[in-house]
Amino acid sequence: MSFKIAIIGAGSVGFTKKLFTDILCIPEFSDIEFALTDVSEHNLQMIKAILDRIVEANKLPTRVTATTDRRKALEGARYVISCVRVGGLEAYADDIRIPLKYGIDQCVGDTICAGGILYGQRNIPVILDFCKDILEVAEPGAKFLNYANPMAMNTWAAIEYGKVDTVGLCHGVQHGAEQIAEVLGAKSHSELDYVCSGINHQTWFIDLRLNGRKIGKDELVAAFEAHPVYSQQEKLRIDVLKRFGVYSTESNGHLSEYLPWYRKRPDEITRWIDMSDWIHGETGGYLRYSTETRNWFETEYPQFLEAASKPLDVSKRSNEHASHILEALETNRVYRGHFNVKNAGIITNLPQDAIIESPGFVDRFGINMASGITLPEACAATCMASINVQRMSVHAAVTGDIDLLKLAVLHDPLVGAVSTPEEVWQMVDEMVVAQARWLPQYADAVPAAKERLSKSMVKTRDWAGAARRKVRSIEELRAEKTALKQAG
Template sequence: MPKIAFVGAGSAVFTRNLVGDVLTHAALRDDTTFALMDIDVDRLETAEIVTSRLIEAHGAGAQVTATLDRREALDGADYVVTSFQVGGYEPSTVIDFEVPKRHGLRQTIADTLGVGGIMRGLRTIPVLLDVCSDLEAVSPDALLLNYVNPMAMLCWAVAERSSIRTVGLCHSVQGTAAQLADDLHLPASELDHLVAGINHVAFFLRLEHRGEDLYPRLREVDPPDWNRVRYKLLEHFGYFVTESSEHFAEYSPWFIKDGREDLIDAFNVPLDEYPRRCEAQIAEWAALREELERGGAVDVARSHEYGADIINGCVTGEPFAFNGNVPNRRADGGLNIDNLPADCCVEVPCEAGASGIVPQPVGALPRQLAGLIQTNVTVQGLTVEAALTGRRDAIYQAAMLDPHTGAELSLDEIHDLVDDLLEAHAAT
């Protein structure tokens, strides 16, 4: 009888998707216990109602509990799903956007890299390590499925400081595959691909349909307006990147420049996109709550997240292939990606089954891709170091070496920006 704990279950829409996915598996639908935990009473209550309604809709025998006590939720857990946002939209995300803006630095998402990603990493790493510390005490054999950003930084920190088995999960690989299939007018289920790199900066090393290399056709595609950045990267680097154009625009020095509205317009870069999404998600949660209070039904459609299929694979032994975020250094001493640092977190093909999560090594990446990825890995590593050691100079250095920040501001300007961000967050 597997117990699946959700830390940050108040992300009710995400919880709805993953719980619903779990209930589609015959091996999980009747014997699973969903242990929901959140620090927000109202959101936790909504998540509990959603989960109960889903169990009813599926005619399943699963059980649900809800608690504000994290250790209680984690006690005896076989699988743990993390989906929390430390500091919330307000004040933390607002600070991460508004303070850099005053310094002349604009961002799009700011949850993975850049000064926004650095700040989010610094405030989130300690919380995730606390979760792992609880797990070490009450459920040391649990598998942690982390959905929290900045994904690579968090999984890197856990690998450094915890014995808990962890895999980071994102939907960028399967989401991008579906987008490419649409651009190429092909069924997504018929694409054959090999993807590797780091979270949000992984590349389709192979993209085929029934043995045909699809890259020649892909280079002829007229890019959708919302995806111009990635197609421009394909043009110059030869491979398609997994994460969205609005994300990648701020992972590199080429697309967002102060005073260059021509670039912003040419590549359709949606500045300040993440605050808009946060407000939309808050509204979606409120609408879901209102619908539940009226007795409305919950959506039982399958999502495209990996989590439920991974749990099913581990429980039943039925292999499930996916892309996961894992340490680059393998248990046998080798590397999953030969030309990236051994201590970093990489996103590579994995298989879930009776033995747990088994990453598949991919060898060396094309040199230009490894070089591009390394610019992000350096920032991630310094941020992790800062979070684990308290070294303030590592925060400055992470921001100074960030591709977008370094292309916009001088060293002294970056130093002052970091000081202002740290001061603003300390005041909340």
């Protein structure tokens, strides 16, 4: 087979390498072309060198090109994969820093909440530019695979406004299933069968079967509470499981910022989180992790390049959906996964226009979703709160309506639990002004926002959050990795 895959935001080096090696684990795909594009020439050249080394080491006919000219990369592409972070870590730092001034403590801030909503405002105009290019220069009927957060908002914009065949992809379901299999004592993940449905990052394991035996709430609660690690790392998730009756796919830290109950009081936050790793609820944890990862890659790049010379190991193909979807579409080997698509009747008690995440099967006829799923009422209610925020956020991003943007932030569950309307109005003004260079749709609103900020009487605070850690130096990271290696 010979076709072209374009990867936008390919400077996300580690993730691009994973997608690349996964796809090359499929024997029929050795003769395809990867077109890498990014706004950073520096990052592009680093990842191209790594991928070229993999191709050379494995004596493959695979072609790899790299360009900052996005349209050139998209020309003739059958598949387009996006893993972009518009504004980079600079804008992301504002997504965490500014809400903290108003008492809003986020762990990740890339899905909803104040940070995730502004992240969507930066991404959506760019996503629509991608869609325009795909329609104009890619292969007719090209499929757009979006990995970028905020997943639901980006996918919603691409489908509703971009008019491109789009699917959103995430690995939260797989990771949650791995945890469940472990606590239940499964010998392999294949022993666990499940139906997981909801919206991205709020997906629920509504049916669990271990070797055909149905697993109920009480058994699952007991298994998690008995686990020596998860009982401490996933306290909030276990509490939600006890109250809702089903387990959420999302990590302790992520889930905590989508709900109005666990992060609204600083003295309560530390009760529900765990500081053993960023993902369990640390304030700005993913920002710290991302910053350290970038610094580590820049410093240790020669080691990454050397590692690329090793032969491909097909057994290490990851469970990221992209390679499996492409394999199913091109070879007709059926794949079952969980995909983000427009609802349209798939989940009966969520809105038709929402982007949902639910089970589907892929073959040469496309992605075929299992329809007629009904969520438990509490799960649906929690999803609905986020969907309403997502819908307003998408429409605000497309129209540049700053008043609608403020209403979207006001209706966010955690923001609403912490902040007053006056605080929300000022916070959004401050975030739009700080990120104006990435928000072209709000250009006309920025002068008035600046004027309001100059006269505002709303008090803010200098607060690092309830559980903030500093970014570690390369020396500290190296010492920690050495210690872990020696201990392991």
